Amino acid sequence: MRGASRVEVVQPSATLRISSMAKKLAKEGKDVVDMSVGEPDFVTPQHIVDAAIKALKEGKVFYTPTRGIPELLDAIAEKLRKENGIPAESKNVIVAAGAKFAIFNAIMSLIDSGDEVILLDPSWVSYEACVLMAGGKVVWVPHSEGFEDAPIEDYVNPKTKMIIVNSPSNPLGVVYSKEFMKKVRDLAIDKNLFVLSDEIYEKIIFDGKHISLAALDGMFERTITINGFSKTYSMTGWRLGYAAAPEWIIERMERLQSHSISHPSSFVQYAGVAALKGDQSFVMKMVEEFRARKDMIAKKLKELGIEFAPPKGAFYIFMNVNRDSQEFCEEFLKKEYVALTPGSAFGKAYSTWVRLSYATSRERIAEFLKRLEIFI
Ligand SMILES: Cc1ncc(COP(=O)(O)O)c(C=O)c1O
Structure with a gap:
């Protein structure tokens, strides 16, 4: 039996693959610093949760x-x-x-x-x-x-x-x-x-x-x-x-x-x-937290002499590790238990670059920076 060819033109998302490798290591008890996630690490504001509950209770x-x-x-x-x-x-x-x-x-x-x-x-x-x-x-x-x-x-x-x-x-x-x-x-x-x-x-x-x-x-x-x-x-x-x-x-x-x-x-x-x-103050607070994290990482990367794209928005930094990004990410995960995403997942031209997501706490970011310095 053979499935439809339209799915064969694509591969499972590389970003998900790295996060699942990281999750597996964490399950084995390793202290993994996951810098690969693509979602904010905050809980949804309460008034939004309440609106969903209200709609459910009202039979929507x-x-x-x-x-x-x-x-x-x-x-x-x-x-x-x-x-x-x-x-x-x-x-x-x-x-x-x-x-x-x-x-x-x-x-x-x-x-x-x-x-x-x-x-x-x-x-x-x-x-x-x-x-x-x-x-x-x-x-x-x-x-x-x-x-x-x-x-x-x-x-x-x-x-x-x-x-x-x-x-x-x-x-x-x-x-x-x-x-x-x-x-x-x-x-x-x-x-x-x-x-x-x-x-x-x-x-x-x-x-x-x-x-x-x-x-x-x-x-x-x-x-x-x-x-x-x-x-x-x-x-x-x-x-x-x-x-x-x-x-x-x-x-x-x-x-x-x-x-x-x-x-x-x-x-x-x-x-x-x-x-x-509703109230938009959550968004401002979240952005200020992301800004503080971004500044913290950018400062260290500059100290370490690592090149990166200007981080002006979202919660990612794209940096040049000057070697094959897939290999770098696998080695970094295996040796220092840090999950990053290889640049090769996002296109063709930046195979020596990696993406890091700072949708994680400042404590974990400090730990990541420590391990990065040791690793490189
Ligand atoms: C650039 C970009 N577009 C779209 C999405 C998908 O967002 P949603 O959760 O609304 O499907 C993402 C999620 O990672 C994204 O990074």
Whole structure:
């Protein structure tokens, strides 16, 4: 018997593989410092939890509309207009079980066999997998020096259909410059391309201002804005994300979603409304904590003479270890019980770089820095 070939084009997520190796060592009793996780280490704010419990108690336990409950669609559209300058209305929004499914759905709904999709190298692991499963071709574009720009204009050809931008970026932690965003806009309009703008880390920025591509002149009609609740409100396990786009794209995504996941859990959507409409002080506190951790690591890396991309947002630092990243990570895990993610998981050009996530306590970060100094 043989399974479908569409799954054979992708490998299990490399980031998950390293975390499961780390978990196995921890289970064996080793004191593992896990710097590979991609989720905030805070508990979801209580008022959001309470809203989910209230919805459950009120019997909000049945199917919802495929695109999501009207209250949540309205709250998201309002947020996009007010905070991001994106002219979205409720009809331009679809909620999904995590931003990841919104991305999968958008790519499945827009990319045909043979279409080329531009990915900045390095990029978050699942974009490539989604494009490949859709039958598309990934065109990797390495960053220019300093990581805040990339020569995408050299890689666009008649087959190019989409550019994916993720600012702040996972795994780089960079926030792209205004000039770069403008270049993406000009190119997308000139060559009639879609842009998928993954803004999941928009609130976690230490330096610089977040720019939403769909807010730039002429971009709303060609941009799929992706966002969610996982990182901003520490809600990874709740599985709630969304896409905003022109109505015709949302209609296609609604069709795909109606025959697959239907919609995110009913009571989770009510929690989403509470997250968007409630007290936002949690977000500020979380960002300040991330900033302190980032400063702590950056200081030590500089002392050790390790090169890294400018950490301006998200909760990752991408650093050059000047040797094969896979080997480095395996050896570091085996010898010092520290889990990092090899740069090779995120693209082609940065095989001597590794990603570290500082979504862990300052005590554990201090321990990591100690072990790093010993190891190198
Ligand atoms: C860049 C990026 N986009 C999307 C996601 C998926 O987020 P969600 O938990 O909402 O599916 C992640 C999660 O790691 C991410 O890093």
